[in-house]
Amino acid sequence: xxxxxxxxxxxxxxxxxxxxxxxxxxxxxxxxxxxxxxxxxxxxxxxxxxxxxxxxxxxxxxxxxxxxxxxxxxxxxxxxxxxxxxxxxxxxxxxxxxxxxxxxxxxxxxxxxxxxxxxxxxxxxxxxxxxxxxxxxxxxxxxxxxxxxxxxxxxxxxxxxxxxxxxxxxxxxxxxxxxxxxxxxxxxxxxxxxxxxxxxxxx
Amino acid sequence: xxxxxxxxxxxxxxxxxxxxxxxxxxxxxxxxxxxxxxxxxxxxxxxxxxxxxxxxxxxxxxxxxxxxxxxxxxxxxxxxxxxxxxxxxxxxxxxxxxxxxxxxxxxxxxxxxxxxxxxxxxxxxxxxxxxxxxxxxxxxxxxxxxxxxxxxxxxxxxxxxxxxxxxxxxxxxxxxxxxxxxxxxxxxxxxxxxxxxxxxxxxxxxxxxxxxxxxxxxxxxxxxxxxxxxxxxxxxxxxxxxxxxxxxxxxxxxxxxxxxxxxxxxxxxxxxxxxxxxxxxxxxxxxxxxxxxxxxxxxxxxxxxxxxxxxxxxxxxxxxxxxxxxxxxxxxxxxxxxxxxxxxxxxxxxxxxxxxxxxxxxxxxxxxxxxxxxxxxxxxxxxxxxxxxxxxxxxxxxxxxxxxxxxxxxxxxxxxxxxxxxxxxxxxxxxxxxxxxxxxxxxxxxxxxxxxxxxxxx
Numbered sequence: 001x002x003x004x005x006x007x008x009x010x011x012x013x014x015x016x017x018x019x020x021x022x023x024x025x026x027x028x029x030x031x032x033x034x035x036x037x038x039x040x041x042x043x044x045x046x047x048x049x050x051x052x053x054x055x056x057x058x059x060x061x062x063x064x065x066x067x068x069x070x071x072x073x074x075x076x077x078x079x080x081x082x083x084x085x086x087x088x089x090x091x092x093x094x095x096x097x098x099x100x101x102x103x104x105x106x107x108x109x110x111x112x113x114x115x116x117x118x119x120x121x122x123x124x125x126x127x128x129x130x131x132x133x134x135x136x137x138x139x140x141x142x143x144x145x146x147x148x149x150x151x152x153x154x155x156x157x158x159x160x161x162x163x164x165x166x167x168x169x170x171x172x173x174x175x176x177x178x179x180x181x182x183x184x185x186x187x188x189x190x191x192x193x194x195x196x197x198x199x200x201x202x203x
Numbered sequence: 204x205x206x207x208x209x210x211x212x213x214x215x216x217x218x219x220x221x222x223x224x225x226x227x228x229x230x231x232x233x234x235x236x237x238x239x240x241x242x243x244x245x246x247x248x249x250x251x252x253x254x255x256x257x258x259x260x261x262x263x264x265x266x267x268x269x270x271x272x273x274x275x276x277x278x279x280x281x282x283x284x285x286x287x288x289x290x291x292x293x294x295x296x297x298x299x300x301x302x303x304x305x306x307x308x309x310x311x312x313x314x315x316x317x318x319x320x321x322x323x324x325x326x327x328x329x330x331x332x333x334x335x336x337x338x339x340x341x342x343x344x345x346x347x348x349x350x351x352x353x354x355x356x357x358x359x360x361x362x363x364x365x366x367x368x369x370x371x372x373x374x375x376x377x378x379x380x381x382x383x384x385x386x387x388x389x390x391x392x393x394x395x396x397x398x399x400x401x402x403x404x405x406x407x408x409x410x411x412x413x414x415x416x417x418x419x420x421x422x423x424x425x426x427x428x429x430x431x432x433x434x435x436x437x438x439x440x441x442x443x444x445x446x447x448x449x450x451x452x453x454x455x456x457x458x459x460x461x462x463x464x465x466x467x468x469x470x471x472x473x474x475x476x477x478x479x480x481x482x483x484x485x486x487x488x489x490x491x492x493x494x495x496x497x498x499x500x501x502x503x504x505x506x507x508x509x510x511x512x513x514x515x516x517x518x519x520x521x522x523x524x525x526x527x528x529x530x531x532x533x534x535x536x537x538x539x540x541x542x543x544x545x546x547x548x549x550x551x552x553x554x555x556x557x558x559x560x561x562x563x564x565x566x567x568x569x570x571x572x573x574x575x576x577x578x579x580x581x582x583x584x585x586x587x588x589x590x591x592x593x594x595x596x597x598x599x600x601x602x603x604x605x606x607x608x609x610x611x612x613x614x615x616x617x618x619x620x621x622x623x624x625x626x627x628x629x630x631x632x633x634x635x636x637x638x639x640x641x642x643x644x645x646x647x648x649x650x651x652x653x654x655x656x657x658x659x660x661x
Contacts, residue, residue: 036367038271041263041434045370051259052479053530080531088244088273162479166531203479 024096031100039101042085046108052162052203053081059110059158061149062102069098079176111158113147114202123199126192134187139196147200161201168193237620237660238295239264242332244273247619252527252534253574254620254660255390255399259434259475259482259527262388266374266431268363269332269339286336295332301325303656305402309649319404321348324656327356338362349403354448355421357385357394375430382420383443383469386427389484391523391538392471393417397570397584398610401626402654408588408634409500409597409604412566413544415490415519418461422447427469437473442466443490456509457496464493464514473523482527489520497548501598503556513550519543532576539569548596557596564590570610577619584610600642601635608633622658627651 035047039057043049047057057065071077072090093101115124127147130138142153149155156164170176172185172193185193240247243264247254250261257265264271272291279288301324310317323346330342343356363376378386385394393416411417427441445452445463452462473486495512498504505513521542528535544564551557570584587607594602612626633647634640640647 037365037372040367040372042260045372045433050477084246084248091244091273092275162530 024100027094027096028100028103031097031104034097035101035104038089047105048108048111049160052160055163056111056159057105058108059148060105060155061151061153062099062106063151064149064154065102065105066098067152069093069101070095073098077176079170082176110148110155111202113157113200115199117198119195119198121199123195123197126196127199131188131192134189134192135183136188136192137184139184156200158202159200161197161203164197164201165193168196237297237299238293238329238331239269239297241293242269242272242274242291242295248577251619252529252536253577253580253614253616254622255395256536256572257388257390257395258529259477262475263374263431263434265388266363266376266429266437267365268337268361268376269341270335270337270363272333289333289336291333295330297329297331297660299325299327299329299658299660301400301656301658303400303402303654305404305652305654307404307406307649308651309645311404311406319402321403324348324403334360337364347403355381357382357421359386361386371433373430373432376428378425378427378429378439378441380425380427381423381446383415383423383425383490384471384488385420386429386439387471387488388431388437389473389475389486389523389525389538390536391484391486391525391540392488392521393540393542394420396540397538397568397572397582398612398626400624400656400658401610401628402652405628405652405654406630406633406650408606409599410564410588410590412588413519413521413542413564414492414494414517415488415521416542416566419443419467419490419492422461423463423467425469427471429471434477435475437471437475437486439469439471441469443469443492452509456512457506459509460496460498460504460506462495462509462512464495464512467492480528480530482529483525485522485524487520487522489518492517492519497550499551499556499596499598500604501556501596503551503554505550505554505556513553515550516547518545518547520545534574534577534580536572537569539567541565541567544590546591548593551596555595558593558602559591559596562591562593562596564588574614574616578616580614580616582610582612582614584612586610597634599634600640603635605635606633606647607631620660622656624656624658626654626656628654 042054043057049056069090072082072086073093075087127139130136143156144150147157168185171178171181172188174182250258250264252258275292277290277292281287302322303324304320307317325345325347327343327345330340333339339361341359345356346353359378359380361376361378363374366373380386382394384392390396422445423443424446425441425443427439429439431437443463444466450459452459467490469490471488473484475482475484493514493516495509495514496505496507497515507513519542521540523540526537546562546564548557548562549560552560566588568584568586570582572580572582574580589605590603592602597604608628608630610628612624614622614624616622628651630647630650631637633650638646
């Protein structure tokens with residue numbers, strides 16, 4: 001009797017695991033299909049966008065992508081581009097596809113920063129050490145020394161310069177609402193933004 | 204000429220009156236969006252710089268068969284779990300209203316008014332959106348106040364698939380449409396080219412454009428196959444046949460004119476470079492249209508039996524280019540097109556309606572437009588048509604239809620789907636002359652026209 005019970009439990013666990021695997025597999029396939037058709041139209045093949053209007057997603061943190069897609073879906077991110085493009089695009093995504101989209105882009109080869117020159121060197125200083133006079137903390141604390149990001153902190157290295165600049169300006173003006181990033185950027189001046197972008201971007 | 208300041212003041216009053224009416228009478232909460240926007244959940248700016256000019260993403264949406272959707276849908280499957288139904292929960296219905304008022308430099312004839320108001324100039328109802336997972340349609344039904352009738356306007360029904368081939372995004376499909384180039388993705392080809400709107404009372408030269416530049420619109424049915432690779436390379440080919448509205452080639456054939464003999468082959472190839480906020484397209488397009496029972500610009504017509512109809516043959520070859528700069532603040536578009544038409548007028552010549560057996564015709568235009576924040580904009584355009592000397596065929600005093608004119612326009616968009624415009628068209632040359640082109644003392648500049656309009660899409 002005891003053996004039969006164990007066998008039933010093991011069989012049940014196997015069935016549940018295989019169902020969960022099948023579900024994950026279906027979500028993965030659906031996410032890949034979406035990434036290689038609809039998402040690719042703007043964000044480029046494998047997330048390597050060619051147009052500065054749309055951010056690069058290749059090598060981006062999976063958790064960050066998932067968090068942003070959920071923010072688009074529930075409209076808690078409401079800057080103009082989010083409303084114009086991503087509110088509609090994310091409206092019918094379920095959590096499993098969102099998670100798989102994050103994993104898909106995180107697995108793609110990241111674009112590296114193309115920093116060089118005096119302006120980028122100035123940006124590197126701000127990135128690594130902050131700018132105490134403007135209450136700007138070191139970006140590297142959250143975004144990583146290589147600007148590779150960490151979980152819901154996005155990768156910044158290799159992003160389009162114009163996109164990075166617009167986001168920093170949007171945080172500063174609260175056009176893109178984020179309490180932490182607004183606090184970090186509210187006293188940042190334009191030349192500091194230019195320097196940071198020069199250090200981080202690849203265009 | 205002394206009337207010009209008063210006329211300008213009057214038109215400005217109407218323009219700003221309409222503007223004030225829109226601002227005061229339309230509640231902000233009634234922000235209306237056409238059916239593509241409702242279907243996709245994307246704002247107008249995703250697909251348009253300013254309507255109807257497409258962005259790179261708008262081109263992809265169109266090439267993909269208008270099928271992208273982000274709404275709930277009604278579905279069904281068969282026993283093998285294949286989809287048998289995929290309807291949007293909202294029908295993709297939209298409406299459009301154009302209203303305008305025009306003031307010509309001089310009335311078109313001694314008995315007519317130089318001022319005309321058209322309300323509505325056009326009123327259209329659209330089915331514009333997906334039909335199934337791979338099919339979509341742009342179907343326009345239009346009331347036109349000049350004819351006082353309702354008719355089928357531009358129609359484009361598509362089947363499209365998207366595939367990933369070795370990392371390349373390949374869109375391919377079929378279009379069934381009723382106007383050569385209505386299915387095209389760029390605003391440098393005729394059907395969606397500049398000017399996007401103009402006065403219905405304006406004067407046109409004896410030949411305003413090549414056959415592909417409007418003469419075949421809504422009187423043909425075309426089936427074309429296309430592919431759009433990596434949002435850059437576009438190739439399309441197909442054929443057109445006559446599909447008349449309000450008449451049939453199956454009955455009373457000797458009263459129908461300009462019927463395509465057999466089929467008219469159509470081709471299109473284009474390449475687009477995208478970099479940063481810029482895109483630049485260049486391409487070619489054309490059609491070979493043999494027309495039975497042809498009419499001539501002079502107003503003559505051959506009315507034979509269609510069983511053995513006489514045929515004039517037109518070969519149109521066009522080159523086009525479009526540059527766009529698009530960011531949040533500034534939107535710049537430059538559209539240019541040159542079309543050459545080889546006219547084999549054997550039928551008209553033998554009927555005594557043409558001086559020459561063959562003629563040539565060229566049309567060229569270029570327009571620059573700039574918008575600030577998609578709210579305020581201005582456009583400048585230059586247009587020319589020129590061709591062979593053929594007094595019998597064209598019926599002009601000069602013997603040709605060589606004309607050139609410029610257009611300047613300012614626009615204001617209080618919302619992305621509401622456009623107010625003021626347009627001025629100035630003719631430098633008309634039907635071969637700048638002065639006395641009709642032999643009755645009328646000058647090209649007498650056709651100059653000031654036109655104010657309101658254009659709503661909702």
